[in-house]
Amino acid sequence: MPSVFFYISGHGFGHASRQIEIINQLGSLHAHRGPGKGAAPNMTIVVRTSAPRWLFERTCRVPVAFCAGECDTGVVQVDSLRLDERATIARAAAYHEALGQRADDEAARLRGSEARLVVADAPPLACVAADRAGTPSVVVSNFTWDWIYEEYRECLPAAPGLIPAIRSAYALAREGWRLPMHGGFNGFSALRDMPFVARHSHRDPGEVRRALGLPPLAPLLLPSFGGYGVQGLDLSTLDCLGDCAVVVLHRDDDWVPTGHGVYQVSESSMYGQGLRYEDIVRAVDVVVTKPGYGIIADCIANGTALLYTSRGRFAEYPVLVSEMPRFLQCGFIDQEALLAGRWREALDKLSSAARPPERANTDGALEIAELILERM
Secondary structure (H helix, E strand, O other), X not given: OOEEEEEEOOOOOHHHHHHHHHHHHHHHHHHHHOEOOOEOOOXXXXXXXXXXXXXXXXXXXXXXXXXXXXXXXXXXXXXXXXXXXXXXXXXXXXXXXXXXXXXXXXXXXXXXXXXXXXXXXXXXXXXXXXXXXXXXXXXXXXXXXXXXXXXXXXXXXXOOOHHHHHHHHHOOOOEEEEEEEEEOOOOOOOEEEOOOEOOOOXXXXXXXXXXXXXXXXXXXXXXXXXXXXXXXXXXXXXXXXXOXXXXXXXXHHHOOOXXXXXXXXXXXXXXXXXXXXXHHHHHOOEEEEOOOHHHHHHHHHHOOXXXXXXXXXXXXXXXXXXXXXXOOOEEEOOHHHHHHOOOHHHHHHHHOOOOOXXXXXXXXXXXXXXXXXXXX
C-alpha cells in the first residue's frame, strides 16, 4: 500500500499540531476524492516523530500509523521561557555526526513502506533519507534548523560541520513549502509560499463555556505554554482575578488545586465531549503565552487576542513579534511581571490595542493537503 511519511520535530507541540491539521485535511480529501479521481485507492499516512503519541491519538481524525523516534534534536529547553544554547548545539552536532547511518535506516523504512512522498517539519534527516530511498521530499515549516542554530554563533566553533550538514540535507528536498512568519530556507531548489496552517473552531463560544463549566460572561484568560510549562508561575495570585477568570488545561495525572477564579479543565473531559483545543482558544478572550507559530496561527484563525512574553534567545522570536500585529490583536508582558502575577496593566493595554489591519488566509492545511495528493 503506498504511503506518505510525515517526519515531525518533537520540539514542543507546534510542529505536531500544524501537521496534524494537514493530516486531517489530507485524510478527508483522500476519502472524498476516492479511487479513480487522482488519489491512490488506498493510502497509509505514517507519522515519524518523538512528539507524544497521545497528542496524535486525541486530535487526528483519520487513521495514522504512528512510529515513535527522534528525528531531530530541536532546542534544549529548561522550560517554555528558557533554553540552553550550548547544550542545544552540542546535542544537534552529535546527532548530525551520525546522520548518514540514521538516514540509511530511515531509507530502508521508506522503501519497505512504499513511500511516495516524505513531508518534513522540519528534520533534515527526512530529506537525506528520502533521497537515499528514491522518494521525493518537501519541507513544510516556517523555519529551518540551520537558521535557528546560526543564532548561537558563539557555540558553533565547537561544531563546524553542523550548519553545512543541515543545509546539504535540505538541498535534497524537491521543494520548500514556506509558511508565513518565516526564516531560513537557504539553498532550496524551489520555494512556494503557503498560507497559515491553523486550527479552526466551529463551536459556539458560549456552548463551549457551558460544556466545560466556565463562567459565561467573565473575560477569560488561557495560559498556553506548550509541553515544557513555566516554572514559578502561581495563577492563584494574579492581580486581575477580580475582573477576569483563568482556565487551565491539565492531564488527569498532573492536576494541582488552584484558588478562586482559576478553573481547571481536564483534557480527557474536553476531548470526551468532542471538544478540541481550538474550541477553548475561540471561547476565551485572551491567550497568555510565549510566541510560537502554532498558537499565533490559532489565535488569528479564531479571533482571539494574545498576550505574549519573551521566550529566550530564539531566532524565530523577533520575526513573530514583528509580523503578528498585522493579523492579530496582541500585547507584551515582561517575564518578571508574568511570573509575579502582575497581569492587570498589560491586559489593560492589550484591550486598547489597535485591531489588526489585515485579514490572514488560514487555509494552508487544505492547500498543502491538495499539493500532497497531487504529488502522490
